[in-house]
Amino acid sequence: MHRSVTGNERSAGLFFSTVARQKGLHVEVLTDEPASFNFTASLYPLESKKPNIILLNHIDVVPATEEVEDLYTYPPFSGAIADGKVWGxxxxxxxxxxVMQLLALGEFIDLASGVDLPFNITMLSVSGEETGGYTGAKIISDKFLDYLNPVxxxxxxxSGIPGILVRHPDRKLFGVSVAFKRSLWLELTLRNVTSGHGAVPPDNYVVKDKIISINRLVESNRKIMFSETTRRMFYELGEMEGGLRGLALRNMWLFRPLVIPAMKREEIVYSLITNTLTVTSVNTPNGPPNQIPQEISAVLDCRLLPDTTTEDFLKDIRKTLDNEKVKIRVLHERERVYPTEIDQYYYYMKEALEKVYPGAGVLPILAPASNDNNYFRQHGIPAYGILPVFISVDLLETIHNVDERIPVDALEKGVATYIELIRIIIDSKFNDTAINHNFK
Ligand SMILES: [Zn+2]
Incomplete structure (x- = not known):
């Protein structure tokens, strides 16, 4: 059993890379440590230095607490196959x-050994995604990018989900993420030396002051901002929706006085057009109940749109706080990364999805959280985020949760999508009209 919880990827990585080698792919282990096992499985050896199309996945998983294992229908590390689903x-x-990527790639080994394709296709399996990619994708993008030569x-x-379109609730919709909101964690500290006894409260003391300023922050109206990504996202959503609602979505900017009140009610949508801020803790030094503390701090988890700089965001916060005594410290921030500009590789995936899921809609989206794709975007490499399966929201919610599971037929459709994608790419590279069609 390979309990490949982050930091313990090696044995699962060895297992997976062995399967890939047995299939006949060219396997290279790039790093081999207990907590950082990263490998590639390709149609051609990496030394060939061909322009490389990367199918990226991660080996690690989040923990599943042992004590509550009886909550699980099947043990979370069993990989049980039951009721037409794989559990764990x-x-x-x-x-x-x-697995989808590996099985699809395996279908092209014979072709690749017979024809010298002008490009390579590589499955890249990495460690550490669940804790920020530092033992996986970051190492690859720092040290192996030239060698990998990704295009x-x-x-x-x-992934694919239903129920987004009001007028066509059953239509399958696939969101391919091309940009992410990034995290910025701040600590706001307020120091104020006042008399220290709770029985004679001074007019201004830190706890009161802080609550007032934090309140101002939390209650302030979030600025609505449309980026190129979200504009396009709503436009395409509007085209699929049709009717009046579609018209409003297509011209969101124009219709914003009408649309925005509705957006505010839908937190997910609202978070895609605003920078968000959540107070995750408020701390004062420990003291007796009748002592007024001289210092108070609060931690904020902020999520910024791709167009927002940290500087601009901090400027806005200072303005809203309207209190010069509050000191702001950046605890952690994800680097700002430019969104992927949609190119032919987006259209290849769109075509593959539409082929495997007839009638489905495909559109580019801004994702609410960051992942490994960003390490490649950072270097200007287009990165498309999509799990090519169509599953219910109920099943999606099992991710990082009890009874994570996927239907076997969803897995099969996923394999079919990657096969279709690779076939389309090979066709396009050999057929100019196909390339022109995709650039239209
Ligand atoms: Zn993941």
Whole structure:
């Protein structure tokens, strides 16, 4: 059994890479440590230095607490196959995706050994995604990028879900993420030396002051901002929706006085057009109940749109706080990364999805959280985030949760999508009209 919880990827990585080698792919282990096992499985050896199309997945999973194992229908590390589903950690996030990529790539080994294709296709399996990619994708992008020579990356991201379109609730919709909101964690500290006894409260003391300023922050109206990604996302959504609602979505900017009140009620949508801020803790030094503390701090988890700089965001916060005594410290921030500009590799995936899921809609989206794709975007490599399966929201919610599971037929459809994708790419590279069609 391979309990590949982050930091313990090696044995699962060895197992998976062995399967890939047995299939006949060219396997290279890039790093081999207990907590950082990263490998590639390709149609051609990496030394060939061909332009490389990357199918990215991660080996690690989040923990499944042993004490509550009786909550699980099947043990979370069993990989049980029952009721037409595969059960366990990683079934969706992200081993399922790795298996789809591997099985699809395996179908092209014979072709690749007979024809010298002008490009390579590589499955890249990495460690540490669940804790920020530092033992996986970051190492690859720092040290192996030249060797890997990627021209496009297909990694984790959106999937297919129903119920988005009001007028066509059954239409399947696939969101391919091309940009992410990034995290910025702040600590706001307020110091104020006042008399220290609670029985004679001074007019201004830190706890009161702080509550007032934090309140101002939390209650302030979030600025609505449309980026190129979200504009396009709503436009395409509007085209699929049709009717009046579609018209409003297509011209969101124009209709914003009408649309925005509705947006505010839908937190997910609202979070895609605003920078968000959540107070995750408020701390004062420990003292007796009748002592007024001289210092108070609060931690904020902020999520910024791709267009927002940290500087601009901090400027806005200071303005809203309207209190010079509050000191702001950046605890952690994800680097700002430019969104992927949609190129032919987006259209290849769109075509593959539409082929395997007839009638489905495909559109580019901004994802609410960051993942490994960003390490490639950072270097200007287009990265598309999509799990090419269509599953219910109920099943999606099992990710990082009890009873994570994926239907076997969803896995099969996923394999079919990657096969279709690779076939389309091979066709396009040999057929100019196909390339022109995709650039239209
Ligand atoms: Zn994942």
């Amino acid at each position: 950690r990683g079934a969706i996030d992200n081993k399922g995706m790795g 496009a990356v297909y990694g984790e991201g959106g």
